[in-house]
Every structure is written in structure tokens, then in C-alpha cells.
Amino acid sequence: MTIESFPGSSGYIDAGVDKKMTYFGNTYVLGLTAVAGIGGLLFGYDTGVISGALLYIRDDFKAVDQSSFLQETIVSMALVGAMIGAACGGWINDAYGRKRATLLADVVFALGSFVMAAAPDPYVLIFGRFLVGLGVGVASVTAPMYIAEAAPSEIRGGLVSTNVLMITGGQFLSYLVNLAFTELELSRKQLQGSLHGILICCLIFGLPFRAPISFLNNIFDNVPGTWRWMLGVAAVPAIIQFLLMLLLPESPRWLYMKKSKSEAIVVLSKIYDPFRLEEELDQLSSSLEEENQRKNAISYLDVFRIKEIRLAFFAGAGLQAFQQFTGINTVMYYSPTIVQMAGFRSNQLAILLSLMVALMNAIGTIVGIHLIDHSGRRKLALSSLFGVILSLILLAAAFFLASSGFANVGWIAVLGLTLYISFFAPGMGPVPWTVNSEIYPESYRGICSGMSATVNWISNLIVAQSFLSVADAVGTDWTFLILAVIAVAAFVFVYVFVPETKGLTFEEVERIWKEKAWGSNHGSEPLLENGAES
Numbered sequence: 001m002t003i004e005s006f007p008g009s010s011g012y013i014d015a016g017v018d019k020k021m022t023y024f025g026n027t028y029v030l031g032l033t034a035v036a037g038i039g040g041l042l043f044g045y046d047t048g049v050i051s052g053a054l055l056y057i058r059d060d061f062k063a064v065d066q067s068s069f070l071q072e073t074i075v076s077m078a079l080v081g082a083m084i085g086a087a088c089g090g091w092i093n094d095a096y097g098r099k100r101a102t103l104l105a106d107v108v109f110a111l112g113s114f115v116m117a118a119a120p121d122p123y124v125l126i127f128g129r130f131l132v133g134l135g136v137g138v139a140s141v142t143a144p145m146y147i148a149e150a151a152p153s154e155i156r157g158g159l160v161s162t163n164v165l166m167i168t169g170g171q172f173l174s175y176l177v178n179l180a181f182t183e184l185e186l187s188r189k190q191l192q193g194s195l196h197g198i199l200i201c202c203l204i205f206g207l208p209f210r211a212p213i214s215f216l217n218n219i220f221d222n223v224p225g226t227w228r229w230m231l232g233v234a235a236v237p238a239i240i241q242f243l244l245m246l247l248l249p250e251s252p253r254w255l256y257m258k259k260s261k262s263e264a265i266v267v268l269s270k271i272y273d274p275f276r277l278e279e280e281l282d283q284l285s286s287s288l289e290e291e292n293q294r295k296n297a298i299s300y301l302d303v304f305r306i307k308e309i310r311l312a313f314f315a316g317a318g319l320q321a322f323q324q325f326t327g328i329n330t331v332m333y334y335s336p337t338i339v340q341m342a343g344f345r346s347n348q349l350a351i352l353l354s355l356m357v358a359l360m361n362a363i364g365t366i367v368g369i370h371l372i373d374h375s376g377r378r379k380l381a382l383s384s385l386f387g388v389i390l391s392l393i394l395l396a397a398a399f400f401l402a403s404s405g406f407a408n409v410g411w412i413a414v415l416g417l418t419l420y421i422s423f424f425a426p427g428m429g430p431v432p433w434t435v436n437s438e439i440y441p442e443s444y445r446g447i448c449s450g451m452s453a454t455v456n457w458i459s460n461l462i463v464a465q466s467f468l469s470v471a472d473a474v475g476t477d478w479t480f481l482i483l484a485v486i487a488v489a490a491f492v493f494v495y496v497f498v499p500e501t502k503g504l505t506f507e508e509v510e511r512i513w514k515e516k517a518w519g520s521n522h523g524s525e526p527l528l529e530n531g532a533e534s
Helices: 027-036 038-060 068-096 098-117 122-150 153-205 210-222 226-232 235-245 252-259 261-269 274-297 307-325 328-341 347-372 377-403 410-424 431-436 442-474 476-497 506-518 528-533
Strands: none
Touching: 027 038, 027 122, 027 153, 027 235, 038 068, 038 098, 038 122, 038 153, 038 226, 038 235, 068 098, 068 122, 068 442, 098 122, 098 226, 098 235, 122 153, 122 252, 122 431, 122 442, 153 226, 153 347, 153 431, 252 261, 252 274, 261 274, 274 442, 274 506, 307 328, 307 431, 307 442, 307 476, 307 506, 328 410, 328 442, 347 377, 347 410, 347 431, 377 410, 377 431, 377 476, 431 442, 442 476
């Protein structure tokens, strides 16, 4: 049985008439996705830029250079903020809407970027990282929900994965910025060195150029550190998204359920043709009736008390946790450091090689956008994890050989990083965010998405705060081997607990969890098997 034969499915409208929408079939939906995805760009840029900036922060602040704990705190404080932002983000989205939540995230992110750029010491820098994290946390909850609620079911996976592409694109952009500012820093030092030489010659020979050359030299001595520009420029996309978001509508599903049916219909009419629009409105009407019946009972405790919601949250939160514990942001945060640990000591070369890793991440996500609505979420995650396991074993072997005295094994580590990203990016990159944007009932989508995103950020924080310390304690080879074992556990988890949701409407996905909770007799037709086979 296929998705087209389900009653109420948005795959087809009239019997025998193919009305399925394609990824590029509606420029309006793509525009909403692109603007909402700037939140993902902020997420990715912040993740990637700190790894390169940290190399120069250590040069400016000796206390940071002498303390692994301070280095980890500068990275991790953004994660603390993101954890709090995600935890509050679900409630903000439900109470005030996806649009206002996005605007709030942009304001907080831009403010944090300005604080970081002007930080006189590591502690103000850490506070700026916290503010940026708050904005990223709210955006990480909001962007996937906004996109998913505007997207037709048959291309929802690809559109939500576009937000992940923006994340990986932001990471790639951050490494370009890192490399550009590294080149600028080298040029500045070379020019400053030349000015020093010319000034000495002027002093020796009594030439009349001492005053202007001394003035230029003083300017170079007082130019803010390279890392300040790296971190401060992040305010630009936040400001751009704020301005564009003012012109865009609220999520149509939120409008229909919370505010104005007429406004929702105006937005939906720009997405669907008249026949499809009528079907979508019927589904929304049914969802609204069900929400009104249980509205007074909605609470955070329901997530654990109601069996079908508990099962959905367990699958969604588990995916988010395993996304982090299989090491992705270890690779992205510390990739320049890992490259240096592999034997490449130049800051410039470390950032250049990390740029290649980030490019592979973006390319892999583009592949994932195509596969997620064709191969399905579950199959894509399983194949991704299989490759991740092999790549982590290769990384562990590379560092084991390096610690055993073998020469010229640094490129094996770089190859392992590249393969890791190539396998991770198409699957475990977009799948957790896509699945979490579609598996929860309308009434609980905000709070469950916020809670699962919080799990992601808590896991992210644990990994970021502990990676260098664990690597110092047991060695980098054993650290990657531990991550490989966790990836095996993730494979088993996806196989056992995560159903296929490809092509299903929100209402059909909700029926999956009711079937898992209460048996196939609960709904009118079994969906568990059908979702996986469609």
C-alpha cells in the first residue's frame, strides 16, 4: 500500500491525477524556506567561526592560551545559551508564533555579536557567547517548525533539510571568513614589519618620513584583533533576516490554530492549488477540533504521561542526542585543532584543511536534500551511521599510529575527517531535525520540539566541554574509538525506535504513534509499515 491511497493524504488530490509538488515547484515556499533558513546560517556560522577565532583569541589573551578550561568555556558558553534558548523557544513559538520568535532570536544574536567584537577580556567575550547562544537556541527550534508547517508533505523533508544546508553553508562561510582574516592578519604583520624597517632607516639617515610612518605603525599596533571581526560580522545575517522576516507571514498552521483562519487561508492559497487547499483546510479543521478537546490539559508533563507522545519524544530526543554524541560538532568546533594535532602546525594550513571539511559537509547535505524524500528518513540515517562508524575507526587508527611514532600519518586523519563528514552530512545531519519537525501532534509540536532541541544542545555542550579534556586523559585515538562505539548504539536505536515518516501528513504521522502505543486497531488503517514502504 502506498501513501497515495491513504484517506486525507496530501500526496494526491483526485484519484488518478498526480498533484504531487516538487522541490522547485513553488517559489513562494522556497522563499519562505530560504529566509527562515538564515537562522540555520547563524547556527552554522557560530559553530564554525569559533574554531578559527580561538586560534587568535589564544594569541591575544594569554590566560586563554594557558587554560584548556577557558578555551572549552569560550566554545561551550554559546551552547549553554543555546540550551536555555531552545528550552524557552518551544513555549515562545507556541505563545507568540514562529515569526515573532525568529525576530527575537535575531535581536539577541546581533547583540551578542557586538558584545563579542568589543570584548576587552575573556569574561566579557564569554558573556557575548552566551547571548549568541540564546539567539541560536531559539532559532534552532523555530526554523525547522516554520519550514515544516509551510511545506507540502511530499517535499517537507527536502525543505527542512534546506535549513540544515544553511547550517552547513554557515559553517563553510565561517571557514572562508577564518581563512580570509588569516590572510589579512599575515598581510598586516608583513606590512607592519616593513614599516618597522623603514622607520629604522629613517631614524638612521634622518629622513623626514618618521612622523607619518610612526603614525601608520601606531594604527597597526591598535587595530582590533582578527578574531573580533570574525565574531562581530555574524551580526550581518541576523540583521538581514530580521528585515526580511518583517515582510513574511506567520506560519499558516499556527495562524489557523491560534489566531486567524482567514489569514491562514491567504498564506495557504499561495502554496496550494484550490483542490489541494480544500484538503489541507479539512485536515487543519480536524486538528483544531482535536486540540480544542484537550487544550486545557496540555502541559510539559503530558510529554511523559501520554504514551504516544512519550514514544514520539523518545525517538526524536534520542536522534538529537545521538547526532551530537557521534561527534559531529567535535569535528566542526575543533577541526583546526584536530588537524594541528595530526601534525599540521600552521594556523593557515589548519584552517584551509578545515575549509575543505566544511565544503564536504555542505555538499553532503545537498545530497541529503535529494535522498530524504526519496530513500526516506530511516534508511538514510542507518546508512549514514554505518559510514560514520567506519570513519571514526579510521580516525582512531590514524591517531594511534601517530602516537606510536609513525611518520606522515596526518593525511590519514584528514581523510578520516573528510569521510566522516561525507557519511554524516546526508543522513544524521538533516534526519534528526526533519523527524523532530514532523512527529509531534499540533498541540505539542512547540514544547516537544523545544525539549528535543534542548537535548541536542545539552549533548552538544557535554561533547564540546569534554572533548579536549578526554583527549588529554585517554588520547585522541581512544576518544574517537569511544565515539565509534556510541555510533554503533545509535545505529541500533534508529533501527528499533525510529519509524519511517517519508511523505506522510502530520495527521498520518500522529496515527503512527497511536498505533505503536495502543496497537493497529486504534486507527482506521495501519501506517507503520506503509510509511516505511511508501
